[in-house]
Amino acid sequence: MKIKAVMFDIFKILLGIVMVSPLILALLVSFMPKSDIMASPLEITLANATFQNYIEGFQYLNLGTYLKNSFVMLIIILPCQLITALAAAYGFSHFNFPGKNVLFAVLLSVMMIPGEVIQITLFKMIVKWRLIDTYAGLTLPSLVGVSAVFLFRQYMQTVPKELREAALIDGCGDIKYFIQILTPLCKTMIVTFSLRAFVNIYNSYMWPYLVTTKDALRTVQTGVAQISMNNHGGITLAAATITSIIPLVVYFFGMDQIVEGMTAGAVKS
Amino acid sequence: MKKKQKVKLLPYFLILPTVIGSVIFSFYPFFKTILSSFSVTDQYGSWQGWAGTTFWKMMFADKAFWQTLGTTMKFAVVIFIGTFFFAMLFALLSTKKTKMGKVSQMLYALPIAVAHATSSVIFRFAIKNGGLLNTWTGTDTAWLADENIAFWIVAIVTIWTHISGSYLYLLAGFRGVPEDIQEAAVVDGASGFTRAVKIMIPMASSQIFFVLFLNILSALKAFTQIRLLTSGGPNGSTTTFMWDIYQRAIDYGEYEYACCLAIVVFVIIFAVTRIQFAFEKKFVHYQ
Numbered sequence: 001m002k003i004k005a006v007m008f009d010i011f012k013i014l015l016g017i018v019m020v021s022p023l024i025l026a027l028l029v030s031f032m033p034k035s036d037i038m039a040s041p042l043e044i045t046l047a048n049a050t051f052q053n054y055i056e057g058f059q060y061l062n063l064g065t066y067l068k069n070s071f072v073m074l075i076i077i078l079p080c081q082l083i084t085a086l087a088a089a090y091g092f093s094h095f096n097f098p099g100k101n102v103l104f105a106v107l108l109s110v111m112m113i114p115g116e117v118i119q120i121t122l123f124k125m126i127v128k129w130r131l132i133d134t135y136a137g138l139t140l141p142s143l144v145g146v147s148a149v150f151l152f153r154q155y156m157q158t159v160p161k162e163l164r165e166a167a168l169i170d171g172c173g174d175i176k177y178f179i180q181i182l183t184p185l186c187k188t189m190i191v192t193f194s195l196r197a198f199v200n201i202y203n204s205y206m207w208p209y210l211v212t213t214k215d216a217l218r219t220v221q222t223g224v225a226q227i228s229m230n231n232h233g234g235i236t237l238a239a240a241t242i243t244s245i246i247p248l249v250v251y252f253f254g255m256d257q258i259v260e261g262m263t264a265g266a267v268k269s
Numbered sequence: 270m271k272k273k274q275k276v277k278l279l280p281y282f283l284i285l286p287t288v289i290g291s292v293i294f295s296f297y298p299f300f301k302t303i304l305s306s307f308s309v310t311d312q313y314g315s316w317q318g319w320a321g322t323t324f325w326k327m328m329f330a331d332k333a334f335w336q337t338l339g340t341t342m343k344f345a346v347v348i349f350i351g352t353f354f355f356a357m358l359f360a361l362l363s364t365k366k367t368k369m370g371k372v373s374q375m376l377y378a379l380p381i382a383v384a385h386a387t388s389s390v391i392f393r394f395a396i397k398n399g400g401l402l403n404t405w406t407g408t409d410t411a412w413l414a415d416e417n418i419a420f421w422i423v424a425i426v427t428i429w430t431h432i433s434g435s436y437l438y439l440l441a442g443f444r445g446v447p448e449d450i451q452e453a454a455v456v457d458g459a460s461g462f463t464r465a466v467k468i469m470i471p472m473a474s475s476q477i478f479f480v481l482f483l484n485i486l487s488a489l490k491a492f493t494q495i496r497l498l499t500s501g502g503p504n505g506s507t508t509t510f511m512w513d514i515y516q517r518a519i520d521y522g523e524y525e526y527a528c529c530l531a532i533v534v535f536v537i538i539f540a541v542t543r544i545q546f547a548f549e550k551k552f553v554h555y556q
Contacts, residue, residue, distance in 0.1 A: 012370070022380075022388065022392065040399055042404050087287075095280035095283075112539065113535070114534075117532075118299050118531070120514060120515070121531075122298050123519070128314065128315070141294040144286060144290030146287065203385070221387070225386050225389075225497055228390045233394040237391065237394060255378065
């Protein structure tokens with residue numbers, strides 16, 4: 001019985017290794033010198049392992065710039081999405097006002113418009129506004145996110161009404177209540193959303209690809225793709241490895257949070 | 270009196286940024302896309318005059334359109350079957366919490382962090398001419414230049430990139446099945462297979478449907494891997510809607526035609542989402 005269980009575990013791990021084998025391959029190749037990669041027939045060997053590919057990626061190619069641009073994108077988009085979504089969720093969950101249902105329906109219908117469908121029209125708008133190759137062009141269409149509004153609103157509705165009444169009686173204003181009491185209560189939701197948004201923005205390709213033409217504005221994914229066009233496999237996979245480490249670390253430490261967030265969006269309560 | 274008015278205005282200020290942002294960057298481009306499909310536009314997409322249904326007729330009469338539609342549908346079906354099969358296998362294998370189970374679980378979940386662009390670049394290295402696949406098979410086949418093979422390579426790369434995400438959803442569903450029910454089944458002598466089919470799968474139906482539709486939808490929206498692996502070729506065998514839209518709007522200057530295609534994609538996605546909601550209502554087992 002015990003041997004059977006061990007065999008089963010080994011089988012499961014072997015299957016897992018097959019699953020991640022493309023990543024292992026990328027890691028191995030990233031340490032191979034050009035001469036080994038150009039060899040025919042190509043063989044995976046670490047006989048002449050070197051850090052050369054990583055050094056070249058940062059020294060002669062703009063890997064550092066790509067990373068910087070992705071982080072600028074993140075630093076602009078993430079706080080904007082968080083603040084606007086939290087505020088809107090607060091407005092919808094804690095207040096009654098004329099036109100509330102209409103405005104809510106408007107936001108709900110935005111959820112039905114997939115970003116991919118309007119991508120080319122957004123691109124034309126950005127061209128017309130002369131925002132190609134600018135951070136504004138990269139970030140503007142993503143500054144507000146409707147799905148985050150629904151995520152936060154759903155959570156805020158579960159916060160007991162008595163809490164707000166008590167705070168208001170104690171002389172706490174609506175805005176103070178929002179910033180000092182309600183927002184800290186949403187901490188888990190905020191972390192979950194931020195982790196997922198972080199990886200989504202960092203891993204995005206199509207929009208950055210459309211609105212950037214200069215190397216100085218390329219983000220991580222478009223940059224790595226560009227490197228892969230003009231360089232040998234060693235440098236390409238070194239770039240792919242080093243840029244994948246960041247989302248890997250985010251997922252490694254935030255796995256439980258992210259899974260929780262995934263199911264929060266998937267399962268209706 | 271003054272205070273009362275302030276309270277009344279506050280909620281509008283709170284939701285204003287989101288509403289304005291959504292109108293400018295979702296609604297406006299959406300209606301502009303519809304309008305442009307019936308119009309003639311300049312290089313900036315600005316309206317120049319009516320075209321009626323010219324571009325729509327052109328699209329429906331175009332053989333390439335029907336080929337793209339067929340390829341996109343085939344792609345969606347292959348992606349959702351392939352991803353679902355492996356994600357389900359991995360999830361059922363890791364339902365039981367064991368010490369070593371953590372390791373295999375981590376391995377199954379790891380590729381979720383890998384972007385489509387990154388996985389395309391990795392796979393292309395192995396598949397390209399003179400790459401590993403040639404070494405291993407001892408041939409000099411140009412895999413990505415072969416009409417029959419290129420589609421399947423794009424599909425495999427996409428499936429590989431999707432498995433981990435779907436796996437985690439399914440695992441969360443299976444882990445949600447109450448343990449006393451599982452134990453009761455074991456006591457009653459139900460085999461692993463029976464337990465999977467009769468208990469785990471029905472109890473996790475909510476996540477299963479979600480994963481099925483998630484994969485169909487993301488296959489319909491695929492762009493990155495097609496751009497980086499095949500650029501829609503050879504002979505349009507990997508041209509799906511998103512690639513077609515991109516090429517016509519940006520490379521060929523056929524923005525109006527691309528808008529017609531975008532509306533078609535919208536209608537398909539809308540229909541799929543409707544079906545998803547209907548299915549959820551009818552079949553999903555809530556506790």
